[in-house]
Amino acid sequence: MSSPKSTLFSPYTLRGVRxxxxxxxxxxxxxxxxxxxxxxxxxxxxxxxxxxxxGCVFTEVLCVEPRGRNTHWDLGIWNDEQxxxxxxxxxxxxxxxxxxxxxIGHCGGKASRQRPFDGHGPLGEADAARGExxxxxxxxxxxxxxxxxxxxxALTTAEIAAIVDAFADGxxxxxxxxxxxxxxxxxxxxxxxxxxxxxxxxxxxxxxxDRRGRMRLxxxxxxxxxxxxSDELPLSFRLSCVxxxxxxxxxxxxxxxxxxxxHRGVDAIDCSSRGVRGATALANLEATRRPARAxxxxxxxxxxxxxxxxxxxxxxxxxxxxxxxxxxxxxxxDLVLLAREALYDPHWVLHAxxxxxHDPEWDLWPPSxxxxxxxxxxxxxxxxxxx
Ligand SMILES: Cc1cc2nc3c(=O)[nH]c(=O)nc-3n(C[C@H](O)[C@H](O)[C@H](O)COP(=O)(O)O)c2cc1C
Numbered sequence: 001m002s003s004p005k006s007t008l009f010s011p012y013t014l015r016g017v018r019x020x021x022x023x024x025x026x027x028x029x030x031x032x033x034x035x036x037x038x039x040x041x042x043x044x045x046x047x048x049x050x051x052x053x054x055g056c057v058f059t060e061v062l063c064v065e066p067r068g069r070n071t072h073w074d075l076g077i078w079n080d081e082q083x084x085x086x087x088x089x090x091x092x093x094x095x096x097x098x099x100x101x102x103x104i105g106h107c108g109g110k111a112s113r114q115r116p117f118d119g120h121g122p123l124g125e126a127d128a129a130r131g132e133x134x135x136x137x138x139x140x141x142x143x144x145x146x147x148x149x150x151x152x153x154a155l156t157t158a159e160i161a162a163i164v165d166a167f168a169d170g171x172x173x174x175x176x177x178x179x180x181x182x183x184x185x186x187x188x189x190x191x192x193x194x195x196x197x198x199x200x201x202x203x204x205x206x207x208x209x210d211r212r213g214r215m216r217l218x219x220x221x222x223x224x225x226x227x228x229x230s231d232e233l234p235l236s237f238r239l240s241c242v243x244x245x246x247x248x249x250x251x252x253x254x255x256x257x258x259x260x261x262x263h264r265g266v267d268a269i270d271c272s273s274r275g276v277r278g279a280t281a282l283a284n285l286e287a288t289r290r291p292a293r294a295x296x297x298x299x300x301x302x303x304x305x306x307x308x309x310x311x312x313x314x315x316x317x318x319x320x321x322x323x324x325x326x327x328x329x330x331x332x333x334d335l336v337l338l339a340r341e342a343l344y345d346p347h348w349v350l351h352a353x354x355x356x357x358h359d360p361e362w363d364l365w366p367p368s369x370x371x372x373x374x375x376x377x378x379x380x381x382x383x384x385x386x387x
Contacts, residue, residue: 008336009353009356010022014267014311015232015234017099017180017232017233017234018099020097021054021055022055022328022335023338025054026342027103027238028058028343029061030060030073031073036076036077036078038085042089043089043092046093047092049098049342050092050097053349055098056181058183061074062075062076062102063075064104064163064169064170065106066078067135068111068163070110070111071114086174087178090177090179091178100178101180102174102179103183103184104167104171104182104225105184105192106163106166106191107190108138108189109138109144109149109191110146111137112150116280123150136150138152138159138191140195140203160207167225168227171228175230181234182225184237187238187239187272188238189278189281193239193249195208195217196217196253196257197243197276198214198249199243200277211253222235223264223265226264234267235268236266236313237258237266239269239271240281241304243274254304255307258310262308262310268310268334271297271301271304271314273316297314298327302330305331312332313337314327314336315336315338324352325356350364
């Protein structure tokens with residue numbers, strides 16, 4: 001294998017963990033779990049990216065309590081039965097040389113919904129009749145998280161403390177499962193974001209009010225999680241860097257929050273955006289009725305990295321190897337994350353290595369595949385333009 005000419009294929013280290021390259025598979029909910037337990041579908045979904053040489057592979061969000069699930073079909077990390085299938089995934093991902101990573105979170109007021117492909121609305125009577133009853137979600141205040149959504153219960157301070165404990169318990173289980181990188185999902189209008197955004201948090205107690213009060217839940221979770229996570233292992237937070245709504249959370253706020261998170265042992269910020277007042281962060285984007293720009297969230301990762309020196313992870317319509325290479329080579333982020341483009345092309349990383357001339361001999365491919373592809377290339381292929 002040639003020495004890395006590209007930044008994309010240069011290794012990267014956070015704490016005691018070495019990423020073989022800078023491509024990370026972003027967390028992607030499959031909505032196919034029963035009782036929060038991963039199955040063969042989750043295994044193959046993540047295993048194939050590790051085979052295809054992603055530097056790091058994230059699980060979908062693992063919900064820290066049943067009430068914090070988006071849907072009945074989410075993965076969970078609230079009991080010990082949920083750990084063994086996550087161990088199986090971790091072992092395989094690690095055997096391919098990728099960093100096994102887990103995301104934990106709580107969907108807050110966006111819980112109790114139909115799956116995206118079942119309508120994505122709040123669960124109702126018809127859902128209950130087919131075995132998917134709604135439950136009451138929780139949030140900072142008693143106000144639906146998006147039009148038409150369930151009225152959540154406003155959390156008491158004692159209930160907030162219990163949720164912080166649930167994040168700590170979830171972290172302990174992820175650690176026991178052997179994962180090497182942990183991310184807290186604090187974006188997309190879910191519980192933690194709904195506390196720091198002034199749009200969704202109008203509490204008057206110590207968890208609301210000014211920015212310090214609104215950030216308190218995120219910071220308490222960071223401390224609780226860091227307390228259960230090895231000093232050798234990195235921790236990231238996924239933030240919605242901007243609400244992109246009048247009176248919402250801004251980049252200045254993100255810079256302030258990231259600095260506080262860093263003081264509490266958070267090593268990197270995964271720079272996403274949006275999600276309050278919409279079904280999903282992506283729906284917020286669609287609602288602007290403008291085509292989304294490739295790399296639309298990269299400027300958040302760039303500004304945060306430049307202003308704070310904190311390592312950043314860029315995500316959102318990162319499509320081509322050259323685009324990803326440019327983001328890294330210009331120092332706009334330390335890692336790039338792919339979601340939908342990886343669904344489209346699960347071998348994205350292997351293809352990128354060919355395109356960037358990092359793998360001229362097909363060495364990155366599993367030998368059972370690469371040997372044949374190298375042979376086909378040596379033979380050459382004559383293409384008949386009419387067929
Ligand atoms: C099927 C699917 C499931 C997703 N599930 C999660 C999730 O569990 N946690 C999360 O933080 N983001 C989730 N996202 C958002 C992605 O991680 C990513 O931030 C977003 O899709 C933008 O990147 P892309 O343009 O490469 O798709 C999901 C996206 C998709 C397409």
